[in-house]
Structures are given as structure tokens and as C-alpha cells.
Amino acid sequence: MDNFSTYREKHGFNWAALIAGVLMIVAGLFLILHPGRALHAFVLLFAILSIVQGFVWLAVYSHLRYFISFSWLAIISGVIDIIIGILFLYSYDAAGLTIAYLFAFWFLFDSVSGISFTWHLKSTLGPYFWINMILSVLSLFIAIGMMFNPALSALTLIWLVSFWLLIFGVSEIVAAFGNR
Template sequence: MDNFSSYRENRGFNWAAFISGILMVIAGLFLLRHPGKALHAFVLLFAIVSIVQGFVWLVFYSRFRYFIPSSWLSIVSGVLDIIVGILFLYSYDAAGLTIAYLFAFWFLFDSISGIIFSWNMRKISTFFFWLNLILNILGLLIAISLMFNPALSALTLIWLVSFWLLIFGINQIIAAFVNR
């Protein structure tokens, strides 16, 4: 009974959800309006994350080198992450192109995996087998077109992130009013 009474006392407007929702909607609209700046922001973010991850791998090595026999791999990974991050900081164009190709390859590998997985579904349901197969073949065609047009791949990435921010931001704004 105590849980219910404390729940009712905590009800009210959720300012954190409201503010984060507004910021996400603004960010999503900004990305849609300025895709070039958005790609530069992605490159900068990826570079920073890569450098930080590199240092995390190096710290991992220093802490676990005596316990884990293959911990030397963390040195290799850490150094490579730091190098990639630094290269991305100094060459936005090459980094943007790399991210665009990574995005296209991600779609390609997911679509191929989906096609392989769909063959297992035919034992379960003929309808879902065909639906899954057709959707993954469409995904494969999209992936191939993104690989031949990296600018489209980069723009698609920005659109997807923009729409995700808009949808999640609107959801957060609605969630702020739910607890009233």
C-alpha cells in the first residue's frame, strides 16, 4: 500500500522529459535543415568517441594485462581507435565518406543476414518467409544503391537520425504530460 501512496505523491509534470523532448525536436529539425553541418557533427562525434574508446582500451590493458592472456589485443584496438579518431578530426571529407560507406555496408550485411535467416522461417510460416525475403531483398537493393552513391548514404543516415530525434522528442513531450 505504501508504494501506491508514494507513487501518487510523485505525480506531476515531468520537466526533464519535456525539456529533453524539446531539445530532440529542435535537433531533429536542425539536422533536416542543415544536412552538411549534421554530417560534420557526426564526424566530430565519431572522432571523439573513437579517441575516448581508444583510451578506454589502453586503460583496460593496464588493469587486466596480468589476468587476461590476450589483453595485448586491447593495445592494438586502443591505438587503432585513437589513430582513426585523429584522422577523422583532420579530414572531415574522408571521414564523411567513410561513415557513408560504413552505413551502406551495415545495410548490406543486415540484408544478407536477413535473407539467410528468412530461409529458416519457411518451416514456420510461408507468409512470413516470403514477406521477410522480399523485404530483405529490397534492403539489399537499397544497400547496393547506397554503396554506389555515398552522398545518398550520408544523407540517408542524417534523415534517419533526424526522424528518430523527432519521433523520440515528441514521445518525450507527450510523456511529460502523462504523469499529471
Template structure:
């Protein structure tokens, strides 16, 4: 993941994230009344995948930058917790998405 030489390979993280976003788009088109809940759950899964990939790259990052990599580990754990919260309690995800869009427009 953090190699100095360029590697051209298949990125599974991007594929899974893209598939999840396509599924969310289809749900929003065909079932708009449950769309925001589905969006919160999909964001939960994306956060879990992001957290897992960040944690899996922690050891390589620690070799490159030393103890500063602990921040990446903390962010990976926070991603996992947020993802689980969004999946277990979608209303939390709905409120968070609402606030994020509000601040984004400001």
C-alpha cells in the same frame, strides 16, 4: 576495470560518449547541412575516448590474460589514430561513415 568483484560506480566513459552523441543529434536537427561533418568529428572524439580507456586498462588486462592483451593495446592505438584522422580530415570520416552504412544495409 577488470576486477573480479562487481563494483557499482559511475562510468565517465559512458557519460562523455552520451553527451557527445546528444550534441551530435542537436547539430543534426538544427544544422542538417553540416550534420554529417559534425557526426564524423563526434565519431572521432568517441574513438579517441575509446582508445584512451582501452589503453588505460591494458595493464590490468595483461595481469589477467598475459601477452594476449597486446591486441587490446593495438586496438586502442588504432582507435586513437582513427579518431585523430576523423577530427583532422572530416572528409575521411564522411567517406567511412558512408561505406559503413552501405555495408550495414547489405
């Protein structure tokens, strides 16, 4: 959104930032009010991006084959990405469940990493060690809960994206008025 934030008209008011901010807030509120549609939108977006990425891998192969001996991996990646994208287009339920589990595994991995790093930095964190450890263990429990309840995982994803849109939408509106 830096393009919108840095754009100024002669009078100093940033109309592009205002419009971007309002659109972000509307999108964030829509996601909160319609989580089922939001998940379908994520699935559709992921499917399209997967298909496009597949074709990018296939195109990259033609350039890589002269320089890298294992460039055939680009063909395999491209075909797999295209297949996943097509499967997601035809099965929203399976795709939504897959995205929910991926999100849960992401939380799980970050939680375990947080515990590991906190433990190894015990001597340098001082009194903050216990705060970091408690928060990391709490996030581990949340991640495990998300794995056993994929609907919670999908809802968490939607809420995080919603709040991100709301926060940056307000930020863009403030930037629009701040340049006066």
C-alpha cells in the same frame, strides 16, 4: 531518456521530459534542414569517441595484462582507435565517406542476413515468407545503391537519426503531459 520520463514534480507535470522532448525535436529539425552540418557533427562525435575509446583500451591493458595472455591486443586497439580519431579530426571528407560506407555495409550485412534467415525459416513463416523475402531483397537493393552512392548513405544516416529524434521528442512531450 527514462530519467526524464520518470521524473515528476509535486504537481505531476514533468518539466524535464518537456524540455528534453523540445530539445530533441529542435535537434531533429536542425539535422533535416542542415544535413552537411549534421554529417560534420557525426564525424566530430565519432572522432572524439574513437580517441576516448583508444585511451580506454590503453587503460584497460594495465588491468588485463595480469589475467589475459593476449592483452597486448588492447594496446593495438587503443593505438588504432586514437589514430583513426585523429585522422577523422583532420579530414572531415574522408571521415564522412568512411562513415557513409560503414552505414552502407551495415545495411548490406543486415539485408543478406534477412534473406538468409527468411529462407531458412520458410516452413515456419507460412504466408509471411514472401513478404519477408520481398522486403529483404528490397533492402538489399537499397544497400547496394547506398554503396555506389555514399552521399545517399550519409543522407540516409542523417534522416534516420533525425526521425528518431523527432519521434522520441514527441514521446517525451506526451510523457510530460501524461503525468498530470
